[in-house]
Amino acid sequence: MKIVKFKGGLGNQLFQYAYMRALELKYDCKDVIADLSIYEHTKGDRIRVPRIEKLNVKISKAQKSDINKVCYFTHAGNTLGLQYKSKILLETIFNSKYYFEFDRSYREITKIINHSYFDGYWQSWRYLIDIEEKLREEITPKFNLSNKTVEFIKKIKNENAVFLGVRRGDYIEIPKNRKHYGEFTEDYYIEAINYIRERVDNPVFYIFSNDINWVKKNMNFDCDVVYREDDEQISDVEELFIMGACKHAIIVNSTFYWWGAWLINNRDKIVVSPKQWFADDKPIDIVPDNWVKI
Numbered sequence: 001m002k003i004v005k006f007k008g009g010l011g012n013q014l015f016q017y018a019y020m021r022a023l024e025l026k027y028d029c030k031d032v033i034a035d036l037s038i039y040e041h042t043k044g045d046r047i048r049v050p051r052i053e054k055l056n057v058k059i060s061k062a063q064k065s066d067i068n069k070v071c072y073f074t075h076a077g078n079t080l081g082l083q084y085k086s087k088i089l090l091e092t093i094f095n096s097k098y099y100f101e102f103d104r105s106y107r108e109i110t111k112i113i114n115h116s117y118f119d120g121y122w123q124s125w126r127y128l129i130d131i132e133e134k135l136r137e138e139i140t141p142k143f144n145l146s147n148k149t150v151e152f153i154k155k156i157k158n159e160n161a162v163f164l165g166v167r168r169g170d171y172i173e174i175p176k177n178r179k180h181y182g183e184f185t186e187d188y189y190i191e192a193i194n195y196i197r198e199r200v201d202n203p204v205f206y207i208f209s210n211d212i213n214w215v216k217k218n219m220n221f222d223c224d225v226v227y228r229e230d231d232e233q234i235s236d237v238e239e240l241f242i243m244g245a246c247k248h249a250i251i252v253n254s255t256f257y258w259w260g261a262w263l264i265n266n267r268d269k270i271v272v273s274p275k276q277w278f279a280d281d282k283p284i285d286i287v288p289d290n291w292v293k294i
Helices: 010-025 038-042 064-070 081-095 132-138 147-157 175-183 188-196 212-218 236-244 255-262
Strands: 001-007 034-035 098-100 116-119 161-166 201-207 225-227 248-249 271-273
Touching: 001 010, 001 064, 010 034, 010 132, 010 236, 010 255, 064 116, 081 098, 116 201, 132 236, 147 236, 161 188, 161 236, 161 255, 188 248, 188 271, 201 212, 212 225, 248 255, 255 271
Parallel strands: 001 034, 001 116, 098 116, 161 201, 161 248, 201 225, 248 271
Antiparallel strands: none
16 A cells, blocks of 8 residues: 645646656555545645546545654644754654655655555656656546637647746735745746747737736736726636647746646647746756757
8 A cells, every 4th residue: 555645726736646656557556545635724824625536637645644644643734834844854754654845856766665654746757758648538527628618729729828927925915935936937937938939920928926916016027918807707627628738838937837838738839937947956757858948
């Protein structure tokens, strides 16, 4: 039995799911199950819920008894809190069954013992190598998309649609998040837009954001754009598949936008991404080699 811990919003959950499937499909691990228990303690948070269950993914939930077989502590609560971090430290020192992702770089899986627990974000495109086709089959909606979303997807498929993601909300409003993630200026978007315009005929830029009113008031993209208004957005899952129906993408350091770009099924797609993902200069292996980094 191997247990993969899930945490964070939909974008993070998709990376954790990809890692889980890599264990199963690339390394032939049996009985790989998901620890979703952290979401029992995030009630009221509309973002950090197990949204991945809305997709056609293959997930078996770990029970408390399963987790107790491989973990010394219950890892519930605030993942940034001192108590939580103390438990993780003790696990990594004394528990040989506990695999914790200490850095952001890709780590080849070499030896896996029975009854193991994997705690990390696993944000590397390299984990997806060799299982991409299978993931594309599974990362599909379990429900029927709304009529509004279906019509919008039909529209953008007849255009050279480019989605542009502007992440704000908790990235900016919480000081420690702002220090960690940084903030992207108009210059980044304008350079990315110009890169697309030089290579794509008649591109139509669709602006996605969790604070679209702020974007409209404070950013000038120097070209015609179409805003995804708040009342047009049904859910984050439906927005994900709208982004995936575009032909190209401009993203910031958001795993949600990352997956929207990854889902684009256009062999000639251009994805523009930050060359520095976080505010610090620690390496991270999240941006594929064939994406444009500026």
